[in-house]
Amino acid sequence: MKIYKSYNSNKRKCKGLKSDTILIIYRYTALKTLMIIKIKIYTITTFLMLTIFAFGQTKDAEIKSFLDNLKPSDFSGAILVAHNDKVIEKRAFGLANIEYGIQNKVDTKFNIASITKMITAVATLQLYENGKVELKKPIGTYLPDYPNKLVRDSVTIHQLLTHTSGNNNNLDFWKTNNLKYKNVSDFAERFKNDTLLSKPGTKYDYSASGFVILGLIIEKASGHNYYDYVRENIFKIAEMTNTSELDIDAVVQNKASGYTTFLQEDKTPRKNEYYLAKTSPAGFHYSTVEDLFKFSKALRNYQLLGKETTALMFVPKVKGYNTNLGYGIDIDLRYNQTIQGHSGGWYGVRGELMDFMKDNYTVVILSNVDDDGKSGTSKVSNYFKELIAEKQPEK
Numbered sequence: 001m002k003i004y005k006s007y008n009s010n011k012r013k014c015k016g017l018k019s020d021t022i023l024i025i026y027r028y029t030a031l032k033t034l035m036i037i038k039i040k041i042y043t044i045t046t047f048l049m050l051t052i053f054a055f056g057q058t059k060d061a062e063i064k065s066f067l068d069n070l071k072p073s074d075f076s077g078a079i080l081v082a083h084n085d086k087v088i089e090k091r092a093f094g095l096a097n098i099e100y101g102i103q104n105k106v107d108t109k110f111n112i113a114s115i116t117k118m119i120t121a122v123a124t125l126q127l128y129e130n131g132k133v134e135l136k137k138p139i140g141t142y143l144p145d146y147p148n149k150l151v152r153d154s155v156t157i158h159q160l161l162t163h164t165s166g167n168n169n170n171l172d173f174w175k176t177n178n179l180k181y182k183n184v185s186d187f188a189e190r191f192k193n194d195t196l197l198s199k200p201g202t203k204y205d206y207s208a209s210g211f212v213i214l215g216l217i218i219e220k221a222s223g224h225n226y227y228d229y230v231r232e233n234i235f236k237i238a239e240m241t242n243t244s245e246l247d248i249d250a251v252v253q254n255k256a257s258g259y260t261t262f263l264q265e266d267k268t269p270r271k272n273e274y275y276l277a278k279t280s281p282a283g284f285h286y287s288t289v290e291d292l293f294k295f296s297k298a299l300r301n302y303q304l305l306g307k308e309t310t311a312l313m314f315v316p317k318v319k320g321y322n323t324n325l326g327y328g329i330d331i332d333l334r335y336n337q338t339i340q341g342h343s344g345g346w347y348g349v350r351g352e353l354m355d356f357m358k359d360n361y362t363v364v365i366l367s368n369v370d371d372d373g374k375s376g377t378s379k380v381s382n383y384f385k386e387l388i389a390e391k392q393p394e395k
Helices: 002-013 019-069 113-129 149-154 157-161 184-188 208-222 226-238 289-300 307-314 376-389
Strands: 077-083 086-093 095-097 330-332 339-346 349-356 361-367
Touching: 019 077, 019 086, 019 376, 077 289, 077 376, 086 289, 113 157, 113 208, 113 226, 113 289, 113 307, 113 339, 113 349, 157 208, 184 208, 208 226, 226 289, 289 349, 289 361, 339 376, 349 376, 361 376
Parallel strands: none
Antiparallel strands: 077 086, 077 361, 330 339, 339 349, 349 361
16 A cells, blocks of 8 residues: 555656656655655564563573572472473582482482373284284283183273373282282282173273283283383383483482372372382383473474374373373373373372473473472462463363
C-alpha cells in the first residue's frame, strides 16, 4: 500500500520529466520503501530473539539462585540442569554416607530405582526395530515355556511396556534372602504363578513384574544376558561409563548409601540395604546425574533408536495414576509444556529424569534419602516443573 501511494505521489511530481529520470525516481522510491520494511522486520525479529534469550537467561538465573540457596537439610543428593543439551548447573548436597561424614559429589553413584524401566523399554524397542520381537503378539511367542498360561497366551509386549498387562507389582524380595537374586530369572520366580490383577489390556496397574518379563524376552530374543545387552547396546552407545548393575553387598567407590525414615516412628534415618536387591529390568541400576543426562540426550537425538521408533515410544498411550504413558516413559501433560522422563522411588531412594520438550531443558535429580512428597527430591522436582513448565489451571 505504501509503495502504491508513493507511486501515485511521485507520478504527480514527475510530470514534465524524462522517462528514464522518472524510472530512476520510481526505482529509488521502491527500494527505499523495501529497505524500511526490511529494517522493521529485522527490528521486530531482533526484539523477539532478545526477548526469548532474556527469558531463558532469567530462568537460568532463577535456577542458579535456587540451587545457591538449597540446603543439605532440604535435599541430599545431586542435581544436573541442562539447556539445549548443554549442562548449565551441576551440584551436590548432603552426605553420601552419614556414618563417616562422606559428602555427596556430582559424580556420586546413586541407586535410580524405577528409572531403570526406561532403559529396559529402550532395549525392548531396539529388538522391535531390528525385527526380533513384535509388540502385539503374545509373549508365549518368545517365552513358550513361561509357566503362567494366561500370561503366556494373552499378554503382549505392548501391555508390558504400558503397565496394562494385569501383572502385579511384586517387590517384597526382602522377605526371602535378597542376596540370592543374581539373574533375571531369579526375580521372575517370585511371581510366575501369581494371579493377574486385571484382564490383560483392560486396566492400568503399575507393574514391576511386567518389566522383569520384558527382561526375559530381551534375553531370549537377543541371545544375550540382560545386563550384558544393555551395557553394550545402551550404556556404551550413550557413553554412560558410570552406570551398572551392582550386587547389594558390592564394595564400590563413590557410591551413595541410601537412608529411609519411613519405617521409624521417630523418623530417624536407617540404612536401606535390607530392602534392596541386585538390579533387575524393573529397577535399581546405579548411575550418576551426568550419565542419565547422556542417556536422555542419546535417546532424544536418535542414537539409541531410529526416529520412527523414538516417536512411537514418546506417543501417549494410556493414562496412569498422574501422568500419561508412552512405552516405558512418563508423558506429563498437566503443565503448559510436555514433560517426559521417569521417576524412581524406594526406601532410601528418590530420583527424577525430566525433559521439558518445548524449552529444551533437562533436569536430573538423584537422592539417597526418601521424602514425604513435600521435601527432598519432591520439593526440588516441583520447583523445576513450576518454573520451567508452569502448571495448567484446574478445569
